[in-house]
Amino acid sequence: MKKALICISLSIAILIAFSVAWLYSDRSRPVIFSFSPDPAMVRPRNYCLLNPFRDKSPEIIAEKHLEALRKGDVESIRPFLHYDEDDQEHVRHILDNEKKYPIRSWRIGERQDRPGETELMFWVTRGGGYSKYFGEEEVRLWIKQSGSGWSLNSYDAIY
Numbered sequence: 001m002k003k004a005l006i007c008i009s010l011s012i013a014i015l016i017a018f019s020v021a022w023l024y025s026d027r028s029r030p031v032i033f034s035f036s037p038d039p040a041m042v043r044p045r046n047y048c049l050l051n052p053f054r055d056k057s058p059e060i061i062a063e064k065h066l067e068a069l070r071k072g073d074v075e076s077i078r079p080f081l082h083y084d085e086d087d088q089e090h091v092r093h094i095l096d097n098e099k100k101y102p103i104r105s106w107r108i109g110e111r112q113d114r115p116g117e118t119e120l121m122f123w124v125t126r127g128g129g130y131s132k133y134f135g136e137e138e139v140r141l142w143i144k145q146s147g148s149g150w151s152l153n154s155y156d157a158i159y
């Protein structure tokens with residue numbers, strides 16, 4: 001019995017060590033696994049299992065801006081709303097909706113990394129009664145890397 005317990009413990013320890021080594025060696029792949037409980041939806045609410053060894057710098061920048069929005073600083077995203085000069089109506093629409101339905105919480109739903117840039121999609125819950133009726137909705141942030149580090153390049157949201 002004691003020998004079996006030692007064998008099982010050793011097997012678990014080896015499995016854990018192998019898993020950690022694999023995750024660390026594959027840290028350039030931030031999303032390990034993504035799934036949706038209801039993939040038949042038009043826009044399925046997916047969940048991601050993220051690599052704990054990934055570069056979190058783009059996420060830190062994105063969450064800094066989401067935190068500012070949660071605190072009511074909607075003007076902080078105005079420079080990152082990239083639309084034609086003729087489409088200022090859309091910019092006002094986003095800013096007005098961010099005021100009306102402020103972000104309360106978020107979770108990463110998707111992350112796509114390309115050389116020098118990362119696109120992050122968050123599922124957010126909103127105040128103002130929005131999430132009560134519509135549940136989570138998506139927000140996308142495009143983060144670019146430059147010589148000075150990572151910075152927000154573009155923001156978009158669905159209401």
